[in-house]
Structures are given as C-alpha cells and as structure tokens.
Amino acid sequence: MVFTYETHVTLKQLAIRKDQKHYIVEDVMNGEFYEMPEVCIVAIELINHKRSLDEVEKALLVKYPDEDIEILNFVSQLLELNLISKLNGEEILSGSVQKNQTGFLWLPQTLGRFFFNPISSKMYFLLLIASAGLILFNQDLFPRYFDLFVFDLMFQNIVALLVVSFFLVILHEFGHVLAVRSEGLPAKIEVGNRLFFVVLETDMSQVWKLPAEKRNKLYLAGMNFDIVVLFLALSAQIFTSESTLTMGLLKLIVLDTLIRLFYQAAVFMKTDLYYVIENNSGCYNLMENGRNYLAKWLPFLRVPDTETFAEEEKVVRRYAVFYLAGILLTFIITAYYYIPQMMFAVNEIMMPGFFEPITSIRFWDSVVFLLQVLLVSGLLIYSWTKKYRLSS
Structure with a gap:
C-alpha cells in the first residue's frame, strides 16, 4: 500500500x-x-x-x-x-480478533500474594542457601548420575522419571501462574514443543502491563517453587533409610530438580533467568543481538533482522560471555550426568539383558530401551540435518 x-x-x-x-x-x-x-x-x-x-x-x-x-x-x-x-x-480489515484475557481467574489474587510477596522472596532465597548448605555439609546428598536408576529395569526407570518430571514441571509452571495472579493478571499454561518434545509453558505475555521492577517476581516464580522442592527432598533424605524405594525416589527428585535449576543458567536458551537478565538490562532482543555479536567469530550464530541500539552494545557484549558460559555449562552437565547415565544403562542393564532368555523380562526391557535410544537419536539427527538444510 x-x-x-x-x-x-x-x-x-x-x-x-x-x-x-x-x-x-x-x-x-x-x-x-x-x-x-x-x-x-x-x-x-x-x-x-x-x-x-x-x-x-x-x-x-x-x-x-x-x-x-x-x-x-x-x-x-x-x-x-x-x-x-x-x-x-x-x-482496515485485519485478521486480528479481540482476545478475552482469561486464564486461572478463579484463583484469588490473595492466594498468589501468599506465595509471592516481599517476605516470601527472601524465604525462597534462604531455602536456596539452606539447600546448598545441606549439600556442602553432607556431600552424599549431591545427586549422582546413578540416582536415575531407582529400579532394576530401564522401563521402570523411564516411567518413574517421566512421572516425577511431569509433576515437578506442573508445579514449576503453577508457580508462574500464582505469581501472575498475585498481580491480578490472567495466566494460562500452554502446550509447546522443544524440537520433538512436548513441553508445558506458562503464557505470561500480560507481564508487559507491569513496570519492569515487578516482572522479575513472575519470571523467578517457577524456580522458587523448584527451590522449595529441592530443600524438602534433601531434608527428607536425612530421615530416610538408605536402601528403600522412598530414598530412591527422593534422590531422583533431587537429581531432576537440580539439573533443571542448573539449566536455568544456560541463558543461550530463553530460560527464566534469561528473561530476568533481559528485563534488568532493558534489552528485549538480547539473545538475538548477542548471537549476532558472537557471529563475528562464529558466523553460524547469525540471526537476521535484528537491531542493536547504541546504548545496548555494552550489555550485549556482557551477555555474549554468559551465552558462551551457558553452552559450557550444558557440556559439563552432559559429561557429568547424561553420558555416564547412558554408559551405565548400556553396560549394566541393556547389554546383560540381551544375554537373558528371550522369554525373560530383562531381554525385552533391553529391546525396548534400544528402540527408544534409536528413535531419539534418529529424531535428533533429523532435526539437525533439517536445521542445516534450512540455514544453507
């Protein structure tokens, strides 16, 4: 026109x-x-x-x-x-329609403020310090890669991990919902995806109605609930017998929660901590601008159609350092947890299972696990090659 x-x-x-x-x-x-x-x-x-x-x-x-x-x-x-x-x-005719801002409005604002207020924010921080203290004074509480293997069969371990992760993710997202409701705003939990994996995520677009100093509470809410879970699971281990199913599940909860908290620092993805950094800096295309800054040396990171304001250049350079540190952290987590877990599963569970009789449940447990590994590997390879074809 x-x-x-x-x-x-x-x-x-x-x-x-x-x-x-x-x-x-x-x-x-x-x-x-x-x-x-x-x-x-x-x-x-x-x-x-x-x-x-x-x-x-x-x-x-x-x-x-x-x-x-x-x-x-x-x-x-x-x-x-x-x-x-x-x-x-x-x-002017447009495809946009008026949106009814609804979502968890049945949750009273007072309930949200009970969990998220100036006093509770300090308590969540103290629980984080207390959790770190428990691990420092009792290093057996620090999760190891083998904490994933609560049961003898991989099928049982996978089901246990899926169930535990599902409920912990729901709790994490519900923390965001309560924080949004504490400000009297609507919130909703949506189903999204990361590559081929279905994930839950809270739509918090209404946070832009709030001043910047009030947004961090909403971004950190899920992590705060994770910290509560971590502290309770660590504390419960002190009073639980070692060789019990309860202890195994508590260790799995700590493992899952701590890894997800570590991943929040991987700000090369749009984690909750990334949004806190973005909000505090006032640079709302921080990831894209940071990637373009790093593209001077790593051209494959370049993102089209982004613009860095002159006053944002210093912030973008600092974020680029955290971007690289987040990638390093991801490699460390992979080396410390995921690779040993895979090696343990293959050497101690899958391979011995193939030497069992075909009528044995351990044999079929190994078959199912192998098929799962092949499926996930195939999907990842496909996604990487697809991304390469699109970028070339």
Whole structure:
C-alpha cells in the first residue's frame, strides 16, 4: 500500500507505558505488545491529535534532528503490525480478533500474594542457601548420575522419571501462574514443543502491563517453587533409610530438580533467568543481538533482522560471555550426568539383558530401551540435518 503525506491515519486504541529505556505499546484489542523508542511515541501522539503526516514529520525533524525521520515508512510499519484502524476514513480489515484475557481467574489474587510477596522472596532465597548448605555439609546428598536408576529395569526407570518430571514441571509452571495472579493478571499454561518434545509453558505475555521492577517476581516464580522442592527432598533424605524405594525416589527428585535449576543458567536458551537478565538490562532482543555479536567469530550464530541500539552494545557484549558460559555449562552437565547415565544403562542393564532368555523380562526391557535410544537419536539427527538444510 502506498502512503502519501496527505494520507489520513487513524490508529487503534493503544496503551503506552514508559519502560526502562523505551516504551511499551499495547494493542488493547488483541493484547499484543511492542517496544518503541521515544520518537515513535511522539509520532503516535501527533497522529492521534489529527496532525497530517507532513506536519508530523516536520515536528519530529525539529525535535529529533539527529534521528533518521521517515514518517511514511513508520506508518507502513504500523500497518504491518495491525495498529491502524482506518486510512482516509476507510476501515482496515485485519485478521486480528479481540482476545478475552482469561486464564486461572478463579484463583484469588490473595492466594498468589501468599506465595509471592516481599517476605516470601527472601524465604525462597534462604531455602536456596539452606539447600546448598545441606549439600556442602553432607556431600552424599549431591545427586549422582546413578540416582536415575531407582529400579532394576530401564522401563521402570523411564516411567518413574517421566512421572516425577511431569509433576515437578506442573508445579514449576503453577508457580508462574500464582505469581501472575498475585498481580491480578490472567495466566494460562500452554502446550509447546522443544524440537520433538512436548513441553508445558506458562503464557505470561500480560507481564508487559507491569513496570519492569515487578516482572522479575513472575519470571523467578517457577524456580522458587523448584527451590522449595529441592530443600524438602534433601531434608527428607536425612530421615530416610538408605536402601528403600522412598530414598530412591527422593534422590531422583533431587537429581531432576537440580539439573533443571542448573539449566536455568544456560541463558543461550530463553530460560527464566534469561528473561530476568533481559528485563534488568532493558534489552528485549538480547539473545538475538548477542548471537549476532558472537557471529563475528562464529558466523553460524547469525540471526537476521535484528537491531542493536547504541546504548545496548555494552550489555550485549556482557551477555555474549554468559551465552558462551551457558553452552559450557550444558557440556559439563552432559559429561557429568547424561553420558555416564547412558554408559551405565548400556553396560549394566541393556547389554546383560540381551544375554537373558528371550522369554525373560530383562531381554525385552533391553529391546525396548534400544528402540527408544534409536528413535531419539534418529529424531535428533533429523532435526539437525533439517536445521542445516534450512540455514544453507
């Protein structure tokens, strides 16, 4: 669509909030949020005051002489974002529909505030320190790779891990839900995916209605619930006999929880800690900009269509260090836990099982485990080759 300086523009209902460095613009109808610099906000205000596009551009050139002002391009971008309702008095048809902001509204705000308030935040931190103290004073509590093997059969171990992980992930996400509800906002748990794996994730898009200083509580809520689980499972081990099923399950819970907490520091993925860093820095494309910075030396990391503001360059360089540290942490976790677990499963469970009679449950346990390994390996290889084909 071609715009001229005589084009009359009517914008949708927008809510504008000052953020740390720029502004957050909300499309009130469909609940979408956009980050914009001050010059864009002034342009929107002038358009809302029925100023012609020619007048808007001249006013912006006077107020922001160092900026590259092209009001027609800006209006074109607003149209692409579905933020324009009328052009020259004619309605603009768009595919966006009004969203009803619902989700766990039956949970009272007071319940959320019981778990997430200034006092509870300090208690979660103290529980983290206490958990670290328990492990330091009793190093047998630190999870080992063989804690995965609660049962003799791999099928039982896999089922136990899936059940434990499912309930712990639900609890993690419910922490986010309660934190969102503590601010009186709706939240919902959605089903997403990471590669070929189904995951649960909390839609917290409404956090942009809050000032930056209140968002961290929502981002850290799931980790705080993980810390409670970790402390309780560690403490319970002190009062549990070693050679019992309960002890085995407690060790599995600690193993699963601690690894997921470690992974939060792998900020080359968009973990909860990544969003805390992003929120504190005010750089909301931190991962993409960090990858492009590292692409000077690692070209395969480059991400198209990203822009780093001049004042963000120092933050991006610092994040790039954490990005690489997160990758290193992932290799360490793999070397310390996943590779030994696989070697133990193959050498101590799968291979001996193949020497059992074909009528033995251990033989079929080994067959099922081998098929699972082949399936997962095949899916990973396929995803890597697909990603390579798309990038080449």
